[in-house]
Amino acid sequence: MSPSGIAGAVGAGAFAVVFTSIRTLANDGYAQTSEEMMTLAAAQPGFLGVESARGEDGLGITVSYWRDEESIRRWRAHADHVVAQRAGRERWYRAYMIRVCRVEREYGFER
Amino acid sequence: MSPSGIAGAVGAGAFAVVFTSIRTLANDGYAQTSEEMMTLAAAQPGFLGVESARGEDGLGITVSYWRDEESIRRWRAHADHVVAQRAGRERWYRAYMIRVCRVEREYGFER
Numbered sequence: 498m499s500p501s502g503i504a505g506a507v508g509a510g511a512f513a514v515v516f517t518s519i520r521t522l523a524n525d526g527y528a529q530t531s532e533e534m535m536t537l538a539a540a541q542p543g544f545l546g547v548e549s550a551r552g553e554d555g556l557g558i559t560v561s562y563w564r565d566e567e568s569i570r571r572w573r574a575h576a577d578h579v580v581a582q583r584a585g586r587e588r589w590y591r592a593y594m595i596r597v598c599r600v601e602r603e604y605g606f607e608r
Numbered sequence: 609m610s611p612s613g614i615a616g617a618v619g620a621g622a623f624a625v626v627f628t629s630i631r632t633l634a635n636d637g638y639a640q641t642s643e644e645m646m647t648l649a650a651a652q653p654g655f656l657g658v659e660s661a662r663g664e665d666g667l668g669i670t671v672s673y674w675r676d677e678e679s680i681r682r683w684r685a686h687a688d689h690v691v692a693q694r695a696g697r698e699r700w701y702r703a704y705m706i707r708v709c710r711v712e713r714e715y716g717f718e719r
Contacts, residue, residue, distance in 0.1 A: 502667040550661040550669045556613040558661045558669040594716040598709035605705040
């Protein structure tokens with residue numbers, strides 16, 4: 498991740514996991530777990546970057562980038578991540594959608 | 609777009625355009641143009657949905673979903689959109705990255 502929060506070029510053929518969510522009002526442990534999962538994800542093989550934003554209306558979008566599908570599968574099945582996913586469904590998220598996508602092309606702008 | 613702000617199922621084979629940006633401090637016309645572009649995009653052939661979030665740190669992520677690449681090309685070349693893109697580079701964005709992705713699979717959760 499660049500200092501700006503925009504992930505650098507990941508290259509065509511990489512994968513993007515778009516996680517769009519609406520939070521509940523429950524905050525118990527959310528911020529800490531969220532930060533831990535970001536750190537843990539970044540340490541996984543095949544991790545290429547992450548971008549995350551949550552607006553005042555409670556809608557959040559996190560896009561993580563991965564080298565291949567196998568990296569995504571491993572991260573999804575990581576023991577600590579599985580625990581966090583369960584807590585997410587039980588306490589922190591009212592709804593979410595996950596879309597696994599293949600990057601076809603990318604281009605950017607910087608002033 | 610569902611009332612929650614999470615786009616409904618778009619189906620494998622659809623396309624996701626991930627637009628990640630950092631804003632400048634310039635606000636002249638930004639909110640209005642942004643809203644107009646959302647409305648205009650939603651009226652284009654092949655538009656399937658959009659999700660958008662901007663955090664307090666200024667990082668924003670907008671993901672728009674499209675039926676096919678041709679729909680994306682047409683929207684990118686839409687005259688009003690081209691004008692807005694130019695204003696974005698000249699005034700509103702410090703940096704952005706656009707990634708065109710193909711949706712491989714999707715799954716969600718709702719309590």
